Amino acid sequence: MPPSLLLQHAPCARPTAKRTASLFSAAVLASKDGGGARPPRPRPRGKPRFSRQSAIRKSFQQEQVVFSTPVSPDPTVAVIGGGASGLACASALAARGVRSVVFDTGMHGLGGRMATRAVDDERQLVFDHAAQFFTASDERFQKLVEEWVERGLVREWRGSIGELEAGGHFRPIHSSTPRYIGVNGMRPLADAMLPENDLIKVIRPSWISKLEPFNGLWRLFENEKPRGQYDAIVIAHNGKCANRLLSTSGLPQLTKQMKRLELSSVWALLAAFEGPFPIPHNNSYGTFEGAFVRGVDSLSWMANNTRKLFPFETDRPECWTFFSTASYGRRNKVPQENIPNATAEKVQREMLGGVELALGLSKGSLQLPFYTRVQLWGAALPMNTPGVPCIFDPQGRAGICGDWLTGSSIEAAVLSGISLGDHVADYFASCGERPEEFAIGLDDSLNRVEGHDIGQFPGLDSSQKPQVAEAQLTATI
Template identity: 65%
Template sequence: MVNTSKLFPLFGLCPFPTQSSTMNAQTRNPRSKTRKKPSSYGASRRSALKKTFTQEQVTFTAPLSPDPLVVIIGGGISGLLCASFLEQRGVRSTVFDTGVHGLGGRLGTRVVDRNSLVFDHAAQFFTVNDSRFAELVHDWIDKGLVSEWKGPIGELQSGGNFVPFPSSPPRYIATHGMRSLADSLLAQARMVNVVRPCWVSKLEPFNGMWHLSENGKPCGQFDAIVIAHNGKCANRLLMTSGLPLIAKQMKRLELSSIWALLAAFEDPLPFWDATEVPFEGAFVRGVDSLSWMANNTKKLQNSHNGGPHCWTFLSTAAYGKQNKVPQENIPAATSSRVTAEMLESVEAALGLSKGSLPKLSYTRLQLWGAALPTNTPRIPCIFDPFGRAGICGDWLLGSNIESAVLSGIALANHIADYFQSTGADPAEFAVGLNQEFQPLEGHDIGQFPGLRSDDKIDEAQLYELAK
């Protein structure tokens, strides 16, 4: 078992800025009927930003609860690890997630036709750099949740020039698809309640607690909030929450857009000089619309004679930006065009002539409109002790599963320490509220520390950056 009691020390803190106006959260009633209705149904981005940054800061004055209940909005791996480590510190939590098919966020796996077609359609694999994360991964391996991906992985240049990576560092995958790891993380939890699918639409402070609702339907009241997701939905949620400092940092985050094409072929993919491609995963170079391709059938060991060959193709961030549309309602014409262009790019990458791919038995196109962070504050978590609200997620440290895990655990320990304090000087628990952002380097599909073109991040450097 993992010894987690001292895995994460208290990270360095920054001073909490003085607010010119604050709101006593004891007196704000979420059920008040005296508020004015909006004069219009729409608002410009400028007015939304103004509303976000000029909202009054919530300042809770109620004593800290000896038995707090924390709400975690977002069931990705960062939020799930936050909930798990809160439980290990004796703190109860509720996780709200929008997932219909399961938890995980970008730990996404799509299963079609009773397990005959399985695709990891977001996070593809991960490497391990941090010793604390390594301890968790070894525990997951012992439980059968994670295994090493030993198939050939490398770089594929346009025209079919494949260069394999060395076997070190090891690459890891969830044994039954990435989503299976997320769905297993809280299987033994006793102090965590999971609610899904639920789209929290409003946060309101009243009587020393945070009150949550989904389209007017109450979702409960909580002593503290964790925002474990990002993008426009998180921005919208925070816009009038009374947390301008949290909202400001979330607004500064920039995210890429990436198309994911899932394709099942009746026969193996050919290669320019062979009957079958010599790899299971490849970072594609020199093709405008393609950054990654992976054979899910071999990766997940679901191959069987005469069965389909399932591949995931991910676009470049540049192509995603050029062809971005509302991901909830992709026009049919866009879907057909993007699918055709990405399949042509597969042929170009493999050195094949146009129209030479095997017959398709299944395709599905998905746009990750808020795919991966492109900038980062390089801190493990953000916490506002006066509003009793925090943020965790991969983007705070990087762009990978390891960063998400470290962030979730760091915030869990920080919140537990906060509630175990006397509450006499809450400002000492403020962290990350004014941290500057910097550009984030890595592959279009994320960072993989130690893997060829990714620089290895030294643990001592990580601790220093967290101060």
């Protein structure tokens, strides 16, 4: 993480950094029982109840949990979600000497929407099938990006990108702001966000299904299987799963804010072609690598992953990522965990038809791809945002981070995670004695988001005015 995230010792966090690390190593992070900084707690009998040490008040049709137990000198935070914001939060906590456990649902790796799919094939097909590129405008994020560049993980994307009007009319976007991509795709950046120490443990794939306050701690469960006890929790994902998790948590203020969030749905089509795309005859720009598509209902973005990631390798097939518009995603939304074959075929056919329309090609003239895959991002772009870097409920010792709090970009996600990690560390440093001073984002109203079709890119110049989010979609999903 950026150098500004230096280790700071809280007055009530008596262990030194080395002591904290040794406690982390000795403890079984999947549970607070059985060792570590505190003696084992007896297993409760019968139906679990709230501790006498926790006060409960009625609010927003949920009973608000209010922890009154002292803050532990050796706290552990559960971070639910291993995308950019969750990883940034865990890293910020580690920089302050606070240990955490990150629970992530990813089957193939961390990163969430910083996703890269590599097809295990002799032809080595590689697709960035979520975040396509990013810019850096904030000094804290810029320092992190510079570290990635020095480590060879990130480089500038100098290929031609622009706006493609239906009919094949391409207009390049010229900007002095660097555009960045992962050298080997976006996913490796997720692993690079974690510091090389033992203050962070990652558990995946894991679907946390229940949160339960007990004896001044939060107990986590995965399908009734205990996943440990924690001093504070961070929700670093959104959508229906987060809403379901919070709905019975005893955190009505967090629940209210999360339920106010509106998200678009986006179809992604990955397609590999034997030869290059035909260049429309009415253009002289040459071959572009990425384009914001205008005037095509089923298409908002298209990018050539092969030229973007492997610019000097001419013998590879062309691997393209296409994204639908928000309106198309809304009309064709299905359960993303179980997409019917008929829907997948329809979406593929209509999106490839949208490619022909965008390029100004006659119907049916586009070469057929030899590999395709469709995916629905059911919770893609935020369509409204409170404009605060993070949300924290000090009474329930729980917070939310994510790009949706300030925008729709990798930069927004990372800065949100850093902000919440520092905020939680400051709360621990106060020993929880002035909780009212640490409430943030609980009552802020949400306003409509504006940005480019595939997210927000601070500093990226465009000849066209930003579009309102409900009429757009993103690849920074």
